[in-house]
Amino acid sequence: MVLLETLQTPSFLLWRSVVRQNCVRVLKRAEQLKxxxxxxxxxxxxxxxSKIIQEEGEGILQEGRKVVGIVASTISEMEFFAEGGHNDITYATPFHISRLDRVLALRHCLPSFVPRLMVDSVGAVEELETALAERGETGKIHLFVKLDCGYHRAGIDISEGKFDVLESVVKAIAAGKHTEFFGLYAHSGNTYNCKGGVQEAAQIADREAELSATAARYLKSLGLYPQAVGVGSTPSATAVSPLPPEITEIHPGNFVFYDLQQVDSGSCTLPDIAVGVLSRVVSVYPERNEALIDAGGTAVHKDSGGISGWGRVDGHPDLLVKRMSQEVSVIGMDPSASSVGLPIADRFSLGSMVTILPNHSCMSACQHAQYSVLEKRGDREVVDTWTPCKYW
Ligand SMILES: Cc1ncc(COP(=O)(O)O)c(C=O)c1O
Known part of the structure; x- marks a missing residue:
């Protein structure tokens, strides 16, 4: 039996039952949104x-609705999950042909693997067509067209309700020999900037859904039928009201772990956070009521997420990660805490273990080569070790 106390620090901890509960909640939400x-x-x-989502989805989703595939943000995620048995993987960043050979290599050695790529310009469609022709590819590659409904990171800007660029991109795909128009994909990452909580996120999410649905109707009127129209982020999946019938899917990601910025945006509560970075107190400073821990930016990640501090100490609501260096951080009192507990020197001594709840769990998780899995919060026994995909 491996106990928490024996782990090297920093280590990435995951509470499996919390992950499952988070997956169940979002699957129920998808079912509610139909x-x-x-x-x-x-x-x-x-x-x-992914297996937890798949297992739970089978029981929760009804009337033919399902977990239709997964979305990846790197080619190494595509490779890792395709080799792990997933055969419907969407690469959700505008695709550049420098990555094409890795995608084709997967398609050649895994015949049931269906890659879906993302474009947001006519130029990208043309480059892809040329590259696929040069390589003598026969089967068509499915393309999602990425929409920008106001986030302004990637995608065709339809935030003013203008569809001329979208029309030319979809027509370029329809005219191509090697690509097929599969669907529309919007990701309202601007829901993360909402300081007005769930109501504000709901407004952004509703607008994204309405714009995407209008774009789908417009394309259909031209005879260009999207098979899938997807919207959403974790805050918007939580907040959105009923979706227009044109919307066929949502594609949230962070909900599996959640984090402090999701608590701040109203998507979840503190006990829903399913991961943390285990660290040890390496020095205590009673005179300034602070302690030094052995987890810094390389273990937790220095992402503000628009909230104060660089993380929170699990089980100590009055403490905050106040300063963060590469390999160490300083924990101290949160000046905005509603009630203040014992002085830090009375709570921790050298070697005390603390778990830092991250501001942004995606960024924390990707710093670690392994996750130490505990069944539930408060457990000391490591019941499994999971190995995530790394790099690009
Ligand atoms: C393109 C795209 N789709 C979906 C998601 C999932 O959003 P979230 O993590 O908020 O659920 C992300 C997250 O960054 C994304 O970049």
Whole structure:
């Protein structure tokens, strides 16, 4: 039996029952919204979490709705999950042909593997067509067209309700010999900037859904039928009201782990956070009521997520990670805490273990080569070790 106390620190901890509960909640949400779910794997990057979603989805989703595939943000995620048995994987970043040979290699050695790529310009469609022709590819590659409904990171800007660029991209795909128009994909990452909580996120999510549905109707009127129309992020999947009938799927990712920024946006509560970074107290400073821990930016990640501090100490609501260096951090009192507990020197001594709840769990998880799995919060026994996909 491996006990928490024997782990090297920093270590990435995952509470399996919390992950399962988070998956159940979002699957129920998909069922309530009457859409499929195509979960993004970028947060967890593991076959084990995908299996939980798949297992739970089979019981929760009804009337033919299902987990239709997964979304990846790197080619190495595509490779890892395809080799792990997933055969419907969408690469959700505008695709550049420099990555094409790795995708084709997968398609050649795994005949049931269906890659779906993402484009947001006519130029990208043309380059892809040329590259596929040069390689003598026969089967068509399915393309999602990425929509920008106001986030302004990637995608064709339809935020003003103008569809001329979208029309030319979809027509370029329809005219191509090697690509096929599969669907529309919007990701309202701007829900993360909402400081007005769930209501504000709901407004962004509703607008994204309405714009995407209008775009789908417009394309249908031209005879260009999207098979899938997907929207959403974790905050918007939580907040959105009933979806227009044109929307066929949602693609949230962070919900499996959640984190402090999701608590801040109202998507979840503190006990829903399913992961943390285990660390040890390496020095205590009673005079300034602070302690030094052996987890810094390389273990937790220095992502503000728009909230104060660089993380919180699990089980100590009055403490905050106040300063963070590469390999160590300083924990101290949160000046905004509603009630204040014992001085830090009375709580921790050298070697005390603390778990840091991250501001942004995707960024914390991807720093680690392994996750130490505990069944539930408070457990000391490590029941499994999961190995996430790494790099690009
Ligand atoms: C393109 C894309 N789709 C879906 C998601 C999932 O969003 P979330 O993690 O908020 O659920 C992300 C997350 O960054 C993304 O970049």
């Amino acid at each position: 859409v499929n779910i195509r979960p993004h794997v970028k947060t967890h990057k593991t076959l084990e979490v």
